[in-house]
Amino acid sequence: MIHVLPYIVEFSFCLLVLMGFYRLFLARLTFFGSTRIYLLSALGFSLILPLFDFQFGVSGNLPINTISSIGIAGSQIIKDESESIPFLSIQVLLPALYFGGLIWMLARLMIGLFRTMRLIQNSEKKHYQGFQIALNPVFRPASFFSTILLPTLDLEDRQFQQIIIHESVHIREGHSFDILLVQLVKSIMWFNPLIYVFENLLKEVHEFQADQQVTLSHSSIDYSRTLVQILNSNRRLQLLNNFNQFQTKKRIIMMHKEKSKESKKGVFLFGIPVLAMLFFLISCSSGVDRPQLVGTWTGSDFEFEQTEGADMSAMIEGGKMLHVDGKLILEENGNYQIVAGQGDMNGSGTWELGSDDILTTFDGQESTAYSIVSLTDQELITKHEVAFESPMGKLAGIITLTYKR
Structure with a gap:
């Protein structure tokens, strides 16, 4: 329904x-x-x-989030028998x-x-x-x-x-x-x-x-x-x-x-x-429909444009490894799951579609918003700004994540 x-x-x-x-x-x-x-x-x-x-094409707003959201990707669907829908359910x-x-x-x-x-x-x-x-x-x-x-x-x-x-x-x-x-x-x-x-x-x-x-x-x-x-x-x-x-x-x-x-x-x-x-x-929208996002997405490209801080190329490389070949599953019931590129479970939570972004809540606590730059049946590209404090000072930049269906 x-x-x-x-x-x-x-x-x-x-x-x-x-x-x-x-x-x-x-x-x-x-x-x-x-x-x-x-x-x-x-x-x-x-x-x-x-x-x-x-x-009418999605906007390019860039919400600021913490670096812990770096490399978000979806997972393969992991079915839990305890979550199966009862026959007489709503x-x-x-x-x-x-x-x-x-x-x-x-x-x-x-x-x-x-x-x-x-x-x-x-x-x-x-x-x-x-x-x-x-x-x-x-x-x-x-x-x-x-x-x-x-x-x-x-x-x-x-x-x-x-x-x-x-x-x-x-x-x-x-x-x-x-x-x-x-x-x-x-x-x-x-x-x-x-x-x-x-x-x-x-x-x-x-x-x-x-x-x-x-x-x-x-x-x-x-x-x-x-x-x-x-x-x-x-x-x-x-x-x-x-x-x-x-x-x-x-x-x-x-x-x-x-x-x-x-x-x-x-x-x-x-x-x-x-x-x-x-x-x-x-009848007019920003170009994104919820059904277009539902499904499994595979990370294919990761870009980080640093705007502040010392060189953190090693950390950025780690984020890329988590994202590329990782799986993001956006389920119809509003849940999402993440599997990293190496096949390890990397988190789960809930998601919803905003006016022009994907809003996620990780394990019921941390919230992250991803502006949708481009969306087709076979490709999803998102952008978001990140900023955090490290021993070497503040690190900030713009992350672009690319997924393939």
Whole structure:
């Protein structure tokens, strides 16, 4: 799950920021068609941005460390039977729990689709003004893709005329496709509360958009009475645009709200820098991905550029012997091990990837940071400054370590 977790975090961060922008700047506007497009775009960007990684070369910062880190190299993987993962460990339980929820949500979605289509199939059909109307006593006023669902029909009744206009907007605007998309994302992200909040925001905009169209030809006061009267009507179905599914009070307030001035559409443009910020935060990196570092690396070259102190060529030669042909293993679970060039164990600890460096902790005590100069599938080059006091005075310099995969 190591690759999935960062995606979930980045998806959630993007969606949270974009929903926050909507709540702060767009939710009070009456441009419901535009706000719907914004919300759908927000979901799309949140899904896509974490998949991209535009790399811009690593930096050359040189962290200062003690000379004891000289010649760090990885080791071959040393397996310890006592560290084997138990069958019922978190590595097994978490994926099982996730896929169990995914299967449940997808099954629920498929059953909902099948049940709705079966109800429509078994209902009486009528056509009115280019729309198909399915009549069934179990229905509450709703729409499902190209079909309006009603319990009964009286074309002379003003309330039915208002309902038909409302549901026809859902059909023309394709709101059922929006709901299906969100249901699919919700099935994948069933554990993420943000997707449920997003679903409510989008359905809310759907209702505002349809209500707005009704009030163009009917009194908003008269239509408000219709909403109140249908408040306690029959059950809802999962995939439908139910006529009265959201807070009646909020819908009535919004339909009586003064229409926003066209000049306020400029507020949507402020979303561009927000998207640019998310792009650089999520999709741009220093050029290093953790999976690229995981594995066994063999020391191939060692360079020491002395900047201060007496000639210490003998010590430097010793560091080179430890590094060249030594093994560095960077394990996926965050542990590392070192085997010197002569085959002796030379240490172990934990590691993590910084912004542009490898951060290691030796035996839980000494920490060292290695700036990544270059990284390919087959070669890793790091640099770091070292400084320490010796009997001959202070010794300082820059170490460059080269590894081959």
